[in-house]
Amino acid sequence: MDTLTALFYVFSFVLVFAAFRVITAKSPVSAALHLVLAFATASCLWMLLKAEFLAIALVLVYVGAVMVLFLFVVMMLDINIDSIRQGFWKHFPVAGLIGAVIAVEMAFVLLRGFDSVDAKPMAPDVAKLANTKALGIDLYTNYLFPVQIAAVILLVAIIAAIALTLRRRKDSHYQDPSQQVRVKKADRLRIIKVAAQVEMPAAADTSNNGGQA
Secondary structure (H helix, E strand, O other): OOHHHHHHHHHHHHHHHHHHHHHHOOOHHHHHHHHHHHHHHHHHHHHHOOOHHHHHHHHHHHHHHHHHHHHHHHHHOOOOHHHHOOOHHHHHHHHHHHHHHHHHHHHHHHHHHHHHOOOOOOOHHHHOOOHHHHHHHHHOOOOHHHHHHHHHHHHHHHHHHHHHHHOOOOOOOOOOHHHHHOOOHHHHOOOOOOOOOOOOOOHHHHHHHHHHO
């Protein structure tokens, strides 16, 4: 067994263990940390397979942005663990069946799929390039139109998300800093003169006191 094969099995074991801990950890913070470990280990596997672009994208997008943000949100929120874990064993058989089907499909593709596919030989000038550079040239030459469509869809999604965030709802309470800065003393404090009231003793109490005397 060479070094690359040994590293592949080590990273695969760590990845499976981290993925198992994601779904079995009692603490959401621990589950998020194990998910970060799973993504980092998967990027190492991509590096072993000479897919540098996928490894870098996995680390930058998922580990560096999405999972860190998710971890901070989980740590700041007061999450009820008992309510989250309710119904876990109820849906576990269905989840296990789906996971087994996915594992069988992946095993079938890995064992039989690559042998039946006739890969086209790469051009000599493209074969000399790095993996990331060759992928970039292929994306922005042969697949330029789909890339532009995906960019437009993402731009529309970003604009829609900003519009939904900035909309004013009737049931939301917020502060306007500009109005707070322009406020005056008369707007903050108002003095109202109220006439003094003196409570007079009741007539019944006076008569009762006189009778007792």
